[in-house]
Amino acid sequence: MHGTATLLDDFSLEMTARDLPQLLETAATLPTDTRVNVTYLGTEDAADRLAAAKAVADGGLTPVPHISARRVTSPEVLADFLGAHQAQGTQEKVFVIGGDPREPQGPYSDALSIIGSGILPEFGVREVGIGGYPEGHPDISDAALWAALADKSASIVDQGLDGTIITQFSFDTDAVLAWAERVRGLGIELPIRVGVPGPAGIKRLLGFARRCGVGSSTTLARKYGFSVTNLVGTAGPDRFVEDLASSIDPGRHGDIRVHFFTFGGLDATAGWVQNHLATV
Ligand SMILES: NC(=O)C1=CN([C@@H]2O[C@H](COP(=O)(O)OP(=O)(O)OC[C@H]3O[C@@H](n4cnc5c(N)ncnc54)[C@H](O)[C@@H]3O)[C@@H](O)[C@H]2O)C=CC1
Numbered sequence: 001m002h003g004t005a006t007l008l009d010d011f012s013l014e015m016t017a018r019d020l021p022q023l024l025e026t027a028a029t030l031p032t033d034t035r036v037n038v039t040y041l042g043t044e045d046a047a048d049r050l051a052a053a054k055a056v057a058d059g060g061l062t063p064v065p066h067i068s069a070r071r072v073t074s075p076e077v078l079a080d081f082l083g084a085h086q087a088q089g090t091q092e093k094v095f096v097i098g099g100d101p102r103e104p105q106g107p108y109s110d111a112l113s114i115i116g117s118g119i120l121p122e123f124g125v126r127e128v129g130i131g132g133y134p135e136g137h138p139d140i141s142d143a144a145l146w147a148a149l150a151d152k153s154a155s156i157v158d159q160g161l162d163g164t165i166i167t168q169f170s171f172d173t174d175a176v177l178a179w180a181e182r183v184r185g186l187g188i189e190l191p192i193r194v195g196v197p198g199p200a201g202i203k204r205l206l207g208f209a210r211r212c213g214v215g216s217s218t219t220l221a222r223k224y225g226f227s228v229t230n231l232v233g234t235a236g237p238d239r240f241v242e243d244l245a246s247s248i249d250p251g252r253h254g255d256i257r258v259h260f261f262t263f264g265g266l267d268a269t270a271g272w273v274q275n276h277l278a279t280v
């Protein structure tokens with residue numbers, strides 16, 4: 001038995017630049033140094049992302065800026081972004097993801113083309129996060145996903161950097177743990193942060209699942225504990241987190257933590273964690 005409190009220790013969460021006002025309200029309720037990932041969406045610009053990361057640091061939390069490889073239009077844009085983060089001290093940990101654009105908007109078609117370029121430590125990056133897909137990806141073959149995971153992990157380790165894997169959100173703890181065991185079987189020992197949505201409106205949750213290519217609404221409903229015939233209301237990660245906590249075997253799955261996607265707001269996730277820890 002792993003225990004929910006252990007699993008939730010050092011949880012991380014994710015914000016978009018637009019969540020900045022809410023971050024300012026919520027920061028003080030989060031444990032000091034909690035990692036807050038800052039997305040790299042097409043709807044934000046560099047100034048928004050930098051301001052969000054700075055606010056995370058100013059709030060006593062640990063910023064983890066994202067870089068979406070396919071959205072980076074040139075090496076200069078990447079160097080400017082990393083340089084600006086370094087100047088404000090928010091560069092130590094980053095997360096590099098391929099990105100949703102079907103065609104790369106610049107020279108980087110995948111996360112490895114940035115990680116393997118060696119540019120990250122030149123700007124003071126010490127830890128690199130990468131994505132993982134316990135339930136696969138609608139547009140990328142399993143073979144390509146596994147090759148990418150192995151190559152990115154090796155590049156991180158070869159450069160003497162720390163690394164972490166954050167998984168695409170999932171509602172299936174069996175799939176997550178089977179996948180984690182396979183990761184360990186490949187000799188990849190990086191900590192795995194299991195992505196899961198914090199509490200959110202059910203319709204909104206289903207919308208994000210569709211948009212991000214995750215699961216069908218029926219499996220999602222079954223695993224997450226709501227009824228597809230009643231989409232009114234909110235669903236929370238209670239069942240998922242409890243199932244995960246009771247099924248983890250550190251000997252087989254290694255270092256497993258939780259990463260919350262805050263589709264229902266930062267405050268809702270922060271409140272859920274506080275309440276949940278008070279009841280276990
Ligand atoms: N897990 C998360 O939090 C997020 C996931 N994504 C999704 O994850 C995808 C892959 O990112 P990584 O795991 O970093 O893979 P990656 O960059 O390591 O690439 C793995 C393989 O997939 C291909 N690939 C990458 N992006 C693609 C795309 N949009 N369409 C078709 N093929 C693609 C690459 O060429 C490579 O062969 C993104 O494209 C996006 O759909 C996007 C943002 C956040």
Ligand SMILES: Nc1nc(=O)c2c([nH]1)NC[C@@H]1CN(c3ccc(C(=O)N[C@@H](CCC(=O)O)C(=O)O)cc3)CN21
Nearest residue numbers: 016017018039041043044100168169211212213261263
């Ligand atoms: N395929 C894929 N693409 C992604 O971009 C992505 C994933 N998967 N997996 C999970 C994370 C979570 N992501 C997101 C994306 C959007 C919002 C969001 O709140 N969007 C607002 C608009 C915010 C804005 O434009 O800045 C919305 O209301 O849709 C949150 C998390 C991005 N991520």
